Amino acid sequence: MTDDPRPMLHARGVSKFFPGAVALDDVELKLYPGEVHALLGENGAGKSTLIKCLTGVYRRDGGVITLDGADIAPHSTLDSQKLGIGTVYQEVNLLPNLTVAENLFLGRQPTRLGLLARRRMVTEAREVLADYGLDIDPAEPLTSYSVAVQQVVAIARAVEMSGKVLILDEPTASLDRDEVQLLFSVIRTLKARGLAVVFITHFLDQVFDISDRATILRNGRVVGTRLLDGVSQTDIVTLMLGRQLEARVHDRAPRTLGDLLIEVDGLAKSGMLDPASLRIHKGEVVGLAGLLGSGRTETANLIFGAVPADQGRILREGHEIRVTNPREAVAQGFALCPEDRKTDGIVGDLSVRDNIVLALQARQGWWRPIPRAKVTEIAEHYVKALDIRLASLDMPIRLLSGGNQQKALLARWLATAPDFLILDEPTRGIDVGAHAEIIALIESLREQGMALLVASSELEELVAYSTRVIVLRDRRQVSELTGDAISTSNIIHAIADEPIQEAS
Amino acid sequence: MIRSHHLPLMVTLATFVLAYALCGMQYPSMFSTRVVANLLTDNAFLGIVAVGMTFVILSGGIDLSVGSVIAFSGVFLAVILRDTAIHPLAAFVLVLCITTAFGASMGALIHYLEMPPFIVTLAGMFLARGAAYVLSTDSVPIDHAFYDVLKDIYWKAPSGGRFRLIGGLMIVTFVVAGLVLHRTRFGQNVYALGGGAATARLMGVPLAGTTIGIYAVSGGLAGLAGIVFSLYTSAGYSLATVGVELDAIAAVVIGGTLLSGGYGFVAGTFFGILIMGLIQTYIVFDGSLSSWWTKIVIGGLLFAFILLQKGLTWATTTRRKTATGFATQS
Known part of the structure; x- marks a missing residue:
């Protein structure tokens, strides 16, 4: 052709x-x-x-x-x-x-004597739509x-x-x-x-x-x-x-798993995610891979309760818990760094200090303000620990670079001392240096025994820090890779729905 | 088939019929043509200005300036007829030009500066009222032969009611507005704007022209209402018609037009006006009730209609959601 x-x-x-x-x-x-x-x-x-x-x-x-x-x-x-x-x-x-016909003809309606010919409009709409296999009443x-x-x-x-x-x-x-x-x-x-x-x-x-x-x-x-x-x-x-299908063998020291922390059983929402189940142990990083729209972000949001699930349950250390909104999730020691930090994460005009303590304060309840000195202490601790580069704690967070904003956002959730941290695209839109630091941070959090769930489109990144990778496709879990099977080529094969190759 | 967006109109109509029947059962003379004629005459200026307000609210906006514009028009007419030899008809044309231009410029500000209509028309409200004060702070009587001619035009019903010119003018305004809204491209664009400005733009609706046109209509009709009001009172007074914009908004909402725009009919506004007029008439007939009961009943009705609107919006959105499922925003 x-x-x-x-x-x-x-x-x-x-x-x-x-x-x-x-x-x-x-x-x-x-x-x-x-x-x-x-x-x-x-x-x-x-x-x-x-x-x-x-x-x-x-x-x-x-x-x-x-x-x-x-x-x-x-x-x-x-x-x-x-x-x-x-x-x-x-x-x-x-x-x-407006009606179907009005929508179809808005701006180019048939007229008669300067007035709209509404009946003709409906007739013509019916004819036009018939060409598209629709037999509906255009006046509705x-x-x-x-x-x-x-x-x-x-x-x-x-x-x-x-x-x-x-x-x-x-x-x-x-x-x-x-x-x-x-x-x-x-x-x-x-x-x-x-x-x-x-x-x-x-x-x-x-x-x-x-x-x-x-x-x-x-x-x-x-x-x-x-x-x-x-x-x-x-x-x-x-x-x-843009990845070459080379088999990359990672130097993956055998990692000892901690106790089972979170078990997700058949969590689903119609039109958003088919039933998904996963288990996350302490000291484990579970990666979520897949193309955009495959259900990565959706999985994260459902577990955190940001979007209420239709069915399924979440167990924490073997006991069923209720997570229908982010408030309850935070109370259970969950934390979520969302994908779009500009709209869902930072409060641009608030100072870095206030942004960092926001989640902690929210969990404490607004009637129990955290003392100013304590706030500064927390903020300073994380600025140092995460190497957030800023001129002053009082500057509005929107003035920071993308990587530093991301780290401040991470600090906000780390301040609540979560057991289970969900990261959605933690390295989106930040420069290479900050990239490496975030990855190192994920590693060290894992070593401290935190359970992490990381959704990312950066395959190499997922390969680098994940102990297990769950691959999603068309809103379904299609594959789970562990140990040596975790490689960019295997993830790509799973996304493309083709047989997994043994890691060479 | 009655569609869900016809429901508020039906409710308004039913409310009016029911209320009128109840009033008539208590005071059978309320069914007389005299009462009907007075209902139209007394509410003519409010009805005309409410038509303009219907355009504005249908498009998702608000116009707070109309009460002041009516007062300004009245004072302007009174002063110009007192101090110059201009024929009233020429003065009418002048008033309509000024008020239409005033509305159009507010519309232009709203569109080009992306300002909320609330603020822009609030400024317009102060401006017009101030201009009226500048012309005269006293009530200026209008004493002109032509005014007497106009006031003598009426049709006397067999049973004695006098249907005057201004009541007829209101009805003509409603009919023309109905035609414009439902049978012209401009009218469709008004609805489109109320349905969603961003979508309307993508669909090729000329936002600038439509917005300016809508506020020009509202301003012009406020000018016409000012003329009618001056015929009704034979005077111009800068303190007159304070808060009429709120009465007009109330009539539009009671008439079933959604305050967020997009849904409603100008016919509903007509019955909204009649309901408000009916309450006043009833209080006059009763004689022992304080006239403040008008406000209380209107307040109650407004609450009821807002709840009805909320219920309907809620019902339609939940129904749509089940059809849509969840649209992922990745």
Whole structure:
């Protein structure tokens, strides 16, 4: 199919700079009419930046984009829609207070004598939606239909308005299996109509199900474009994560396990995580590996009670405990350093000192303030112990660098003397030096007998500190690696759902 | 089929019918055309300003300036008719232009400076009231032949009720507003804005034009209400219509429009006005009740309607959640 010399959309040499960072570097993307093209990459690889450049949310800093042979430079989403590029996002971007027909035709309603022809609008909406295999009443409010139907309505709106390129940004993230099939049948129809479809998702099975080709991005560069017929999932995962499949044997001294501390039994939440079970001993680091959206963060949040689970139970030293919210988790000696420290972690305008004692104070109760001198003592202790670099304890924490913020956040939870520490992406967005320090810290906490659960997308990092690695895929636990079997290549094979190779 | 977002409108309608029936059973003369005609005449200015408020609240905003704008319009008309030889019709046009521009500029501030409507229109409230004081601190009577002509236009019902011009003007305003909201692109954009500004922008709704248009409508209708009020009282007084913006908001909410925007009908506001007028009429008929009971009953009704709205929002969101499951935010 790629014999057709003229692509529908051709982006060449596209670059985008942000202050202090190159988000896209000389990126090329070719979309042919009648193909479904997957855009793959881990978080921060540049997928969304590329999409935003195509749809006019960002202005590109370099490169050429041609659509149907003509150069384009969209300056707003409306502009790109008019040019022919329609986008559908994960969160349905339609208005919940309007009807299906009103949503479909907003901004281009049929009129008669200057007034909207509402009846004609409903009739036309019914006809349009029939093309997409939907037999629904367009005069009903949008919210009376399921998310999958809403998603198809959004696609119909995008295609009817634009009609050349359709970008689907994680459209399946909140759909169940049957709903995904409904969506795919719509995508196949559009493919037959000659649209170029860009499909972004973290579910590799879906990529292989529906897509013809894939472009893989890493660190703002294109690392490969592949026809999906001839490649395996392993090839794609390797490209995405950028690790060579060399077998690395680690010098792994036999570690003596402490007592069983936490046992998680069948913890699940529908649409988020299939039942997960795991056991964590004192003095053990359990790694959670998997692609984005595979259930890493979800597992951490469920155990901590940040998101209440539907079913399953948690046992601590053999006794069942109740963890339905973070407060109860903290009372049980749990601690969680969340993935997104800017929104879920630090309180930017509070001083470093106050940020460090926040969790301890919260556990004590606000009516029993910790004396100022004690606060300073605690803060100073951790600043020294974790080597947090700052000018003064009173400076607002947002002024610290990413690595130091992360360490301060860690200090906050260490101050509560937890037995069980959950770290979600502890090294995201911090520099190499701080990286190594965090890893060393994890090691030393483990040696002190703490139980740790670490979710990370950095495979080498997981290999370095984990005593066991649990691999997740499509919100399910698919594999558990222990001892010498822990290697980046085995993790990648498990993620790609292929047989585990014996460590050599 | 009655949809969930029609329910508040139905409740308002049922409340009005029930209340009117109860009042009528106690005082059968409340069914007379005289009472109905007075209900329309007495509440004409409030009804017109509440129409503007419906636009604003549907879009998720609020306009606190309207009471002051009514007072300003009244004083402006009185002063200009006293001191100049301008024909009242020309003065009306002038007032409408000034108040529409005033509303539009508040809308522009709200949109371009991304300021909360509450603050911007609060400033507008002080500005308009201050401007009214500057024109005159006394009550200025309006004594013009044309005013008498306008006041003499009425349709006398067979049983004696006089349906005056201003009541008719209110009804025309409601009908036109209903058409604009439901049958024009601008009206759809008002609803879209109330459904979610960020989504509306992604869907290509011109946010700037819509926001400015909405506050211009509200300002212009406040000007029209000022004209009606001056016809009603034959005077302009800078201390008049204090707190009318709150009455208008109350009427809109009792009329079933969601305060957070997006859901509601201008017809609901009409019945909201009638309910409030009915309470006042009942108190007049009773004669022994303090007029403050109006406020107490309106307060109670507001609470009831806010609870109803909350219940409905809650019911729809929980229903949606079961359909959605949990959307992971990775």
